[in-house]
Amino acid sequence: MSEGSAEGGAAKSRRKHGMLKMYYGLDDQQEKPANMNPTDINGAYFNPEVYLTMIMKEKRLNDLIDKEAEMVKQIRSLDSDMQTLVYENYNKFISATDTIRKMKTDFKKMEEEMDRLATNMDTIADFSEKISSTLQERRAQITKLSGVHSLLKKLQFLFELPARLNKCISMKAYSQAVRYYSKARVVLLQYQHMPSFHGIHRDCNEIVNELRLKLREQFGNKESDAKQLAECVDLLLQLKEPPDELCDEFLSHARRKLDESLREMSSHVKTGRERTASSPEEDEDGNHGNKEHESERPAEKIMRSLPMDILEFVDSSCNGFLESICLVIASYKELFVNRQAGDSQEEEELEQVAHAKLGQFVDSRMQQYFTCIQDRIQAEKSSVENSLLVRALDRFFRRLQAVHRLLPDLKILQRGADIVAAAAKERAQYYGDGLKKHFAECITDIRQTLCAPRMVGKQSAPNLAELVNVTSSSVIDQVKLVLTSLKSFLGQDITFAQTLFFATKYPTKTVREGLLVDFLRHIFQTCTNLCEGGGEKGSAPHTLILILSRLLVDFETTHIIQLLGTCNAQFLIEDSRGLTQTSTLCLEAKDAAQLLLNHYVQAQGLQISQMLRKSVDTRDWLNTIEPRNVRAVMKRVVEDITAIDSNVGSLYEEGTRKAHSSDSSKKTFQSFSVSRQQRTQRSYTPSTTFDTSLMSNIQKLFSERIEIFSSVEFSKVSVVTGIIKISLKTFLECVRLRTFGRYGLQQIQVDTHYLNLYLWRFVSDEKLVHFLLDEIVGSAVHRCLDATLMESSIVEVICERG
Amino acid sequence: MDDEAPVIYGLEFQARSLTAQVAETDAIRFLVGTQSLKYDNQVHVLDFDEDNNALNKTVFFHKDGEIWHIGSSPGDKDVLSTCFNKIVDNKLQGQAAIWRLPSDDEDPDIQDVGLHDDASSNAKNLEVLCRLDNSDAGNIMSVLWEPQGDGNRILSLTDNKFLVWDLEASGSRARMTSSATLEGKGHPKFTSLRWNPHHNNSQVASANDTTIRGWDLRSMEQTYMIENAHGQLVRDLDFNPNKQYYMASCGDDCSVKFWDVRNTEWPVMVQNDHSHWVWSVRYNQFHDQLVLSSSSDSRVILTNAASISSEPFGHMDEDDDDEEEDDDIMDNEEKNRSKEAMKDGVIATYEEHEDSVYAAEWSAADPWLFASLSYDGRLVINRVPRAEKYKILL
Structure with missing residues (x-):
């Protein structure tokens, strides 16, 4: 029975719960699966029949009996619990009815008293009405009197x-x-x-x-x-004075003060400049004019007699000028611009006018200030102390920020940054000039070193390779030094390093392109300029040209890459697009080196050519005596070429030769010369009608065209070959312009043989020398009235004798 | 196509001297003088047959000696001058003579035979008109005819002098009228002399060592001087025939330089295209932007010097006119290209020679044709490339 009622109650309460839940929008879906278990005896969805069948199915008989006993026990305990509860609640209910009954009697008493109160209040109201009506007339009079009193007070005021x-x-x-x-x-x-x-x-x-x-x-x-x-x-x-007049007056007053400090500054700049012209008296003179200001800081007076460095200058200018201008701006703003009291448009207009005036004023002052600072920085241009300048600029820039904050629309900071940038650029320029000067000095040094031993008369040539190394390392050191000092503009603690210019343009445009690349190009240019006006007197000595060409080769192979690398690393240049590429510079260096080397070859070739030409032109070849020895000029030629060979050899690699001449032992050399002599004999002795020209033509058919003034390679052999080619070609052309007698021809024969003995070892392809010498002899044979060649053995004897 | 191909002609002897037959304006003719110490020297008259692209030669003997220089009279096409070396008393003497080509009217048949058979055996001797008496003047290096003259005035150049001669009686007598001497320390020697075709032929320019000098023939005084015109010896000079004051020079420094003689400080243009000495430089008589230079690197180079020629921007003006009328894009493009191509510089390099080229000359009859002569006796006739020709003409 109890189970059945419990079930009905449960179902009811469940419905109520459901409705409540619906009302509150709670979702009971989630709970369902947990409580849906109909076998849970304490659950809301308990179904006794299911439970019963389940128990009967699942449990054994013993268990069922136990369960029944347990259940009966539980039901009993529940029954007794219920009974105690009903009993307790009944007692409480009875005491509550007693209390209500008592309250009913008390309220009746209160009602009576309230009625009495109402009647009393009515009578009070009646009385007060009566009083106020009697007092009415008097009150109007009093008001009037007090009004008159206040008016009188005002009048009295x-x-x-x-x-x-x-x-x-x-x-x-x-x-x-x-x-x-x-x-x-x-x-x-x-x-x-x-x-x-x-x-x-x-x-x-x-x-x-x-x-x-x-x-x-x-x-x-x-x-x-x-x-x-x-x-x-x-x-x-407040007295309604016209505000713009006041603005003007205020500003003009401020101007006087600022102008004074500006004057002081410019006098500093001037004395600074005069100082460089050295006259301390004038410096003092300049001071007298500013005595009033000096009086504040007597310590500075002593300082002033000493030349003021830029840091100090910037410091004092900041203290003096910038501080007072800040003060002026601040107070002006307070007075004219930021007056809250103002109402409506008129005031606003006024504010605008005032603001414009201030802008104009500050603008013009700052302009003067900037010119002053610029002048000072200009004066600093030639001083070497870079860190001082950087610090001064930093301070300057820092102080400007204060002014900028006060008047942001004047772009003061921007202009300040421009000045700093200009100073940095100028600095870079100055260093660039310094580098160029240094390079020029290097060249002069080389020149002097080259001249010195000659003056003493020593035979030993200066060590050229060492000269190259010394020069290049000195140039590179200098460049690195400069880069390091320029780096200080980008220091971590430097405020302006963050500005647009220093963040972007300075490392690339100014330092890398403007300084380094420009300097490198300058080197190339200077070197190539030395080549110009070749052949004239007063042009660069040939050895210098040779040294410079080697220097440029070194630049091409290592130094440029190294320097640009250092630069990129120091200035954190990562993106090299739009910049001059290393390869371009290397190429330029190589071109310049090539130009120099070519020039060297031409100049040396010319020198030897001149000797040969003179020797051919000045001689009467028709009427000479039988040759007894090799002409002195040929020995001189060989000597010169040997000297050139050793010079070039100390700077450049040996270079490649055609294979067959690698053996330079005297023996092979002699045997070769004999065989050559025989060949010459063979080709010239049977002088039939057109043999010679035919022979030379056939030879030409098989030999390649010889480029005389052609470009040479960066190797010793190539250089010397170039020089020899030029010399021999000159010899040939000169011979062709002359007419020879028999002995004249023989002299040429002896000379060429001598040259052949000594020149082959210098060249890359000895065939070339043979070919040119053959041509010379051939041409001489042509130009000879009585073409009889000398016995080759005699020629050899003469040549052996020297 | 064939037009562009060079025509090559070989002489038996070595040769240095070449000239166009100046007075002949119809046929393309060149005169070449040979140099041989052992055999009789010859003067070859080469007639270029444009239709067959072949050379017809006529050979005349010049028995006086090897020819160093040859010139032809502007007044009479049959009159020419040569300078030659003669050995007198075992000494060389440079002499000069005026010659007449024997007329071939008498026996044209024999002439024809002579052309095709062994020419040297059938050749005629040159007829001597007169010899320049140089007993005191020294070796004559070259003889120059007055340009565009009637062939009555010539200049002769010796080591340190040049003489002006008047030819009388149609060239049979030469009378020296005036002379000028080069003085200076170290016995300077002339290398070259050139007649200025402007100013009524009253000026000449000479070269010695690295210096170029101008002379006035009326006073025989030096007028201007370009010192160190070239780094080394100056080999040859030529005046711009159409633009006065402009001159070209060449020398051993491998360069051809162009000068405005009113400003001798700097050359107006320098071309450095040869790889050895430049022996001759010649302006084209009609289109002076074309300059021919020959060198002992055995090359002949045709250079465009349009920017300093007498018609530097003529084409542009015409182009502008055309463009206004003609809107055809293709046409314009072509013109732009041609304008671009009108830049100064090498037009063409001719490499037919295998020995030093000592002389190159323009034809007097055909402005687009020139001959060059190398030491081994090879004469090559070339033309200005057709593209270049059209650029100039159109």
């Missing part, structure tokens, strides 16, 4: 006003006076048609005018400090 104002002015309580006046002003204006008020008004105006004058005076006074000024301006504004 007005009549007393002039006296008060005078008193205030005499007490210098200007602000009090102004306050009084501004209070009375409206009334006086309104009633000025009445004679009595008119008088007061007039008096007041006079006094106030006096006050104005006084204020102005104070305003215009140099000595008055900013606070006083501010007060003055404030009062004057």
Whole structure:
């Protein structure tokens, strides 16, 4: 039974719960699976039949009996619990009914008393009405009287006003006076048609005018400090003085002060400049003019006699000028611009005008200041102390930020940054010039080293390779030094390093392109310029050209890459697009080196050519004696070429030769010369009608065209070959212009044989020498009236003898 | 196509001297003088047959000696001058003579035979008109005819002098009228002399060592001097025939330089295209932007010097006119290309020679044709490339 009622209750309460849940929008879906178990005897969805069948199915008989016993026990305990609960609640209910009954009797008493209170209140109201009606007439009179009283008080204030104002002015309580006046002003204006008020008004105006004058005076006074000024301006504004006039006056007052400090600065700059022209007296003279200012800081006076460095200068200028301009701007803004009291458009317009005026003023002052600073920096251009400059610029820039914050729309910071950038650029330029100068000095050094031993008369040539190394390392060291000092512009603690210019353009445009690349190009240019005007006297010595060409080769192979690498690393250049590429520079270096080397070859070739030409041109080849020995000029030629060979060899690699001449032993050399001699004999002795020209033509068919003034390679053999080619070709052309007698021809024969003995070892392809010498002999044979060649053995003997 | 191919002609002897037959304006003719110490020297008259692209030669003997220089009269096409070496008393003497080509009217048949058979055996001797008496003047190096003259005035150049001669009686008598001497320390020697075709032929320019000098023939005084015109010896000079004051020079520094003689400080243009000495430089008589230079690197180079020629921008003006009328894009493009190509510089390098080329000359009759002569006796006739020709003409 109890189970059944419990079930019904459960179902009811469940429905209620459901409705409540629905109302509150709670979702009971989730709970369902947990409580849906119909076998849970304590659950909401308990189904006794299911439970029963389940138990009967699942449990064994013993278990069932146990379960039944347990259940009966539980039911009993529940029954007794219920009974105690009903009993307790019944007691409480009975006591509650007793209390309600008691309350009913108490309330009746209270109602009666409330009625009494209402009647009393009615009578009080009646009385008060009566009293107020009797007092009505008197009250109007009192109000009137108090009004008259206050009017009289005001009138008295007005009549007393002039006296008060005078008193205030005499007490210098200007602000009090102004306050009084501004209070009375409206009334006086309104009633000025009445004679009595008119008088007061007039008096007041006079006094106030006096006050104005006084204020102005104070305003215009140099000595008055900013606070006083501010007060003055404030009062004057209250007195309806035209504000823009005041602005002007205020600014002109400020200008006087600023101009003074500007003058001081420019005098510094001037003396700084004169200082470089060295005259300390003048420096002192410059000081006298500024004594007033100096008086504040006597310590500086002593300093001033010493030349002021840029850091100090910037420091003092910042302290003096920038500080006062900041003060001016701040107080001005407070006075004219940021006046909250203002109402409506008029005030706003005024504000704008005032602001514009301030802008203009500050702009012009700052302009002067900047020129001053620029001048000073210019003067600093040639000093070597870089870190000092950087620090000075940093300080300058830092201080400008204060001004910038006060007036952001003037772009002061921008202009300051421009100045700093210009200074940095100039610095880079200066260093670049320094580098160029240094390079020029290097060249002069080389020249002197080259000349020196010759003057002493020593035979041993200076060590060329060492010269190259010394020069290049000195140039590179210098460049690195410069890069390091320029790096200081980008220091971590430097404020302006973050500006756009220093972040982007400075490392690339200024340092890398403007300085380094420009310097490298300058080197190339200087070197190539040395080649120009070749052949003339006073041009660069040939050895210098040779050394420089080697220097440029070194640059091409290592130094350029190294320097650019250092630069990129130091200035953190990562993106090299749009910049001059290393390869381009290397190529330029190589071109320049090639140019120099070619020039060297041509110049040396020319020198030897001249000797040969003179020797051919000045001789009467028709009437010479039989050759006894090799002409001296040929020995000289061989000597010179040997010297050139050793010079070039000390700087350049050997280079490649055609294979068959690698053996330089005397033996092979001799046997070769013999065989060659035989060949020559063979080709010239049977002098039939057209043999010679035919022979040479056939030879030409098989030999390649010889480029005489052609480009050479960077190797010793190639260089010397070039020189020999030029010399021999000259020899050939000269021979062709002459006419020979028999002995003339034989002399040429001896000479060429001698050359052949000594020149082959210098060249890359000895065939070339043979070919050119054959041509010479061939041409001489052509130009000979009596073409009889000498016995080759005799030729050899003569040549052996030297 | 064939037009562009060079025509090559070989002489038996070595040769240095070449000239165009100046007075002949119809046929393309060149005169070449040979140099041989052992055999009789010859003067070859080469007639270029444009239709067959072949050379017809006529050979005349010049028995006086090897020819160093040859010139032809502007007044009479049959008159020529040669300078030659003669050995007198075992000494060389440079002499000069005026010659007349024997007329071939008498026996044209024999002439024809002579052309095709062994020419040297049938050749005629040159007829001597007169010899320049140089007893005191020294070796004559070259003889120059007055340009565009009637063939009555010549200049002869010796080591340190040049003489002006008047030819009388149609060239049979030569009278020396004036002379100028080069003086200076170290016995300077002339290397070259050139007649200025402007100013009524009253000026010449000479070269010695690295210096170029201008002379006035009326006073025989030096007028201007370009010192160190070339790094080394100056080999040859030529005046711009159409633009006065402009001159070209060449020398051993492998360069051809162009000068405005009013400003001798700097050359107006330098071309450095040869790889050895430049022996001759010649302006084209009609289109002076074309300059021919020959060198002992055995090359002949045709250079465009349009920017300093007498018609530097003529084409542009015409182009502008055309463009206004003609809107055809293709046409414009072509013109732009041609304008671009009108830059100064090498037009063509001719490499037919295998020995030093000592002389190159323009034809007097055909402005687009020139001959060059190398030491081994090879004469090559070439033309200005057709593209270049059209650029100049159109």
